[in-house]
Amino acid sequence: MDCRQLNAFIAVFEERNITAAARRLFLTQPALSSTIKMLEESLGTALFKRLPRGVEVTEDARILYPHAQRMVAEMEALTHSFKRERHRQSLQVGIEHDIANSQISHFLQQIHDPEFNLLISLESGCKGDLRLGCEELRCEDELFLPLNIEPFVLAIPADHSLAQRETITAADLHSVCWVMCPELSWHQRFLPIYGASAHSPAANTGSFSLALNLVSQGLGVAIVPESLALEHTQIVIRSLLDHGLSRRIGICYAVQSLSSPAVEQLLQHLIE
Numbered sequence: 001m002d003c004r005q006l007n008a009f010i011a012v013f014e015e016r017n018i019t020a021a022a023r024r025l026f027l028t029q030p031a032l033s034s035t036i037k038m039l040e041e042s043l044g045t046a047l048f049k050r051l052p053r054g055v056e057v058t059e060d061a062r063i064l065y066p067h068a069q070r071m072v073a074e075m076e077a078l079t080h081s082f083k084r085e086r087h088r089q090s091l092q093v094g095i096e097h098d099i100a101n102s103q104i105s106h107f108l109q110q111i112h113d114p115e116f117n118l119l120i121s122l123e124s125g126c127k128g129d130l131r132l133g134c135e136e137l138r139c140e141d142e143l144f145l146p147l148n149i150e151p152f153v154l155a156i157p158a159d160h161s162l163a164q165r166e167t168i169t170a171a172d173l174h175s176v177c178w179v180m181c182p183e184l185s186w187h188q189r190f191l192p193i194y195g196a197s198a199h200s201p202a203a204n205t206g207s208f209s210l211a212l213n214l215v216s217q218g219l220g221v222a223i224v225p226e227s228l229a230l231e232h233t234q235i236v237i238r239s240l241l242d243h244g245l246s247r248r249i250g251i252c253y254a255v256q257s258l259s260s261p262a263v264e265q266l267l268q269h270l271i272e
Contacts, residue, residue: 003075005039006068008032009047013065017054089262090119094126096133096252098208100227103249107132107147110270118262129263130253134225136185138252145270146250152186154238155211155229157218163236170195170242177202177220179211186247190223193243 011021022032048055156163180201202220205211211222216234257263
């Protein structure tokens, strides 16, 4: 009993007619009849009673039918699985620093598609065929495909006096002890908010993630991307009123990387 015989049986069972089943399978009527006869001989039972017009199914045929459907479906799925694996393309995606887990999850959800036949490997840092990061980290010779926009917020220690206020004004920030990230490109844009306190920070760090660790320890207040701040339960988040600072998260990629079918497929998938 093989897949060819089971497909022939299913067609005759559903059509109740040898001629119609043969037409459905693109076979000649004698070839189909021969296939059914071989199946009946291997099972040791008659599956159909030939009538002047069409066929009548036997009780054994009724028992076999659901099993035949399941077996054919499983064999087709197995064959499809192996074919997909052979044609699967590998694609390395770099994850830049200061990208929150929620942003990574959002990206993975966007590219999760049964028809999207790529083996995605995530790497930390500036590496891979393309990178998930913020637009400010794009190299001069790279293109950028935005995926979402997120605001910057104030990250405040839970026991800080400002944590009790729902709305924080610019005047409230004049004497704040700041945790700053002077190495990041955003630092210059934050200076008007820091005000005079910019000359005497509580601490300096090289990333927003490190700044949040210091905030959670009570060292000071920081301006950070909202998605990163939401990952810390020991801090309070407040909006930056009248500033509207935000960053774009997306895919950084070089023009020459478009020569890779895997890169082209991923980008096309995201654009659609």
